[in-house]
Amino acid sequence: MGIFERFLTLWVGLCIVAGVALGQAMPGAFQALGSATVAEVNLPVALLVWLMIIPMLLKIDPAALGQLGMHWKGIATTVGINWLVKPFSMALLGWLFIGTLFRPLLPADQIDSYMAGLILLAAAPCTAMVFVWSNLVDGEPNFTLGQVALNDLIMVVAFAPVVGLLLGLSAITVPWDTLLLSVGLYIVLPVAVAQLWRRRLLESGGQPLLQRVLDRLGPWSLLALLATLLLLFGLQGEQIVRQPTVILLLAVPILIQVYFNAGLAYWLNRRLGVAWCVAGPSALIGASNFFELAVATAIVLFGFQSGAALATVVGVLIEVPVMLSVVRIVRASRGWYERGQ
Numbered sequence: 628m629g630i631f632e633r634f635l636t637l638w639v640g641l642c643i644v645a646g647v648a649l650g651q652a653m654p655g656a657f658q659a660l661g662s663a664t665v666a667e668v669n670l671p672v673a674l675l676v677w678l679m680i681i682p683m684l685l686k687i688d689p690a691a692l693g694q695l696g697m698h699w700k701g702i703a704t705t706v707g708i709n710w711l712v713k714p715f716s717m718a719l720l721g722w723l724f725i726g727t728l729f730r731p732l733l734p735a736d737q738i739d740s741y742m743a744g745l746i747l748l749a750a751a752p753c754t755a756m757v758f759v760w761s762n763l764v765d766g767e768p769n770f771t772l773g774q775v776a777l778n779d780l781i782m783v784v785a786f787a788p789v790v791g792l793l794l795g796l797s798a799i800t801v802p803w804d805t806l807l808l809s810v811g812l813y814i815v816l817p818v819a820v821a822q823l824w825r826r827r828l829l830e831s832g833g834q835p836l837l838q839r840v841l842d843r844l845g846p847w848s849l850l851a852l853l854a855t856l857l858l859l860f861g862l863q864g865e866q867i868v869r870q871p872t873v874i875l876l877l878a879v880p881i882l883i884q885v886y887f888n889a890g891l892a893y894w895l896n897r898r899l900g901v902a903w904c905v906a907g908p909s910a911l912i913g914a915s916n917f918f919e920l921a922v923a924t925a926i927v928l929f930g931f932q933s934g935a936a937l938a939t940v941v942g943v944l945i946e947v948p949v950m951l952s953v954v955r956i957v958r959a960s961r962g963w964y965e966r967g968q
Contacts (some may be wrong), residue, residue, distance in 0.1 A: 639944050642853045646860025647868060657861040661931045669926055671858065676813060676923040678851035682844035683754060684821035685828075685837070687776050698770045701896055701905040705774055708892045708913035709752040710785060716887060717749030718742075718793045720880035729876045737934035744925050744938025745880060746793045751786055752778045753915035757908065760915065763954045766908035774912055782814050782917075790924075809927045813920050852943070855922060859940055862931040877941040882949060889914035889953045893964070903964050907957045915950055918943045 650657050663670045721742040730738060754775050761771040787810045791803065828837045892913035896906035921939040929935040 638849075638853055639856060642856040643860050643944070646857040649857065650861030651868075653861075657858065660858055661862050669931070672855060672923060672926050673812065675851040675855045675858075676919060677817060679848050679855070679919045680813065680817045681821050681824070682841060682848040684779070684817055685825050685841055685844070686758060686772075687754070687779060687821070687825075688772060689776060689822065698767065698773070698901075698905050700899045701770055701901045701909045702774060702777065704892055704895045704899065704901070705909045705913050706777070706781070708888050708895075709778060710781065710789065712891065713752075713884065713888050713913065714746060714750045714789050714793055717745050717880065717884045718796065720884055721745040724880045725877070729879075732876060733873060734870065734934070740929055740934030741877060741938045743794055743929065744921070744933075744935035745877070747790060747925050747928075747935065748881065748916050748918065748921040748939050748942040749884060750790050750793070751782060751917035751920045752912060753917050754779055757912045757915055760911040760950055760954055761908035763951075764907035764911065764957050765904060766911075767902070767904045770905045771908045771912070774908070778912070779814075779818055782920075783810070783818065786810055786814060786920075805928055806924075809924045812927075813923050852919060856940060856943065859922070859926070859931060859936055873937070874941055874944070877938050878945055881942055881945060885914045885949050885953070889956075893957065893960075897964055897967055903961055906964065910957060911950065911953060914953060915946065916942055918946055 660671050661669065725733065725741050725745065726738060733741065757775060758771060760766075761768070787803075787806050791806060825837065828840055832839075889910045893906055893910040896909050901909070918939060921942060922936065925933065925935040925939045
């Protein structure tokens with residue numbers, strides 16, 4: 628893990644502080660960036676999100692899908708957690724904490740928006756940082772690669788229906804045209820561009836050329852994430868200064884759902900007799916979120932200054948330290964896991 632990844636939480640925290648300060652000092656500049664939209668898509672954010680996502684998608688080898696049968700139990704467990712458990716458990720936790728227990732402490736006009744952001748965060752399984760998490764638990768690389776490739780394919784067809792269903796259950800009007808636009812813009816097109824670029828690189832210079840390009844793009848991907856956060860918090864600054872406890876309250880359901888889904892995936896793999904080197908990345912993929920997609924979709928659907936956008940950014944803030952703690956738990960419990968297979 629490089630210096631950017633290792634200290635991502637620190638960089639995110641610094642961007643929050645800098646974004647709030649710059650938003651207060653230069654409100655006109657941030658408002659101009661926030662209003663630079665075409666067909667409800669903010670152009671600066673769209674460019675930054677593409678820069679975030681495409682380098683990650685370049686790592687995906689579609690040929691890995693042919694190896695899924697070797698680890699079908701782990702694959703079935705992870706897919707079930709990602710698509711049948713995590714979005715719905717987050718919707719339940721959002722209703723319990725944000726919609727009920729914490730309601731008196733939160734702005735009444737943002738409750739539904741906060742819940743929408745939590746749903747967006749949980750409805751997209753991570754496709755990038757899981758390569759780091761899997762490496763840290765000595766995960767089976769073919770399983771990780773195949774699972775991520777499969778998740779990308781599923782997201783193309785399942786993200787919009789799952790989000791639409793859960794937003795509907797949360798009594799939030801679903802702007803289907805905007806939601807489908809965001810799926811096309813932030814899932815379908817980046818996947819297509821990344822795969823075409825990957826093929827061209829492999830044809831031109833093989834794996835060494837692909838790796839050189841990935842090494843060069845890696846820092847730019849994280850810098851684009853941090854630039855997006857600067858924009859977001861520059862526009863959210865006034866609200867955050869007034870109510871700093873909102874971030875802490877939003878973190879509660881996110882933390883619970885990460886540990887719950889990781890634990891459930893890990894336990895199910897153990898019950899099914901799956902090897903530990905597969906169960907580890909399965910638990911981590913089952914728990915982590917594609918926060919880049921969640922942030923971009925929240926901005927497209929609800930706007931820069933919405934509670935939904937803020938909720939997805941809280942997910943970015945706690946992603947790295949929480950997932951590192953899950954890595955430590957998985958590694959420390961290896962003896963217990965293998966005794967019970």
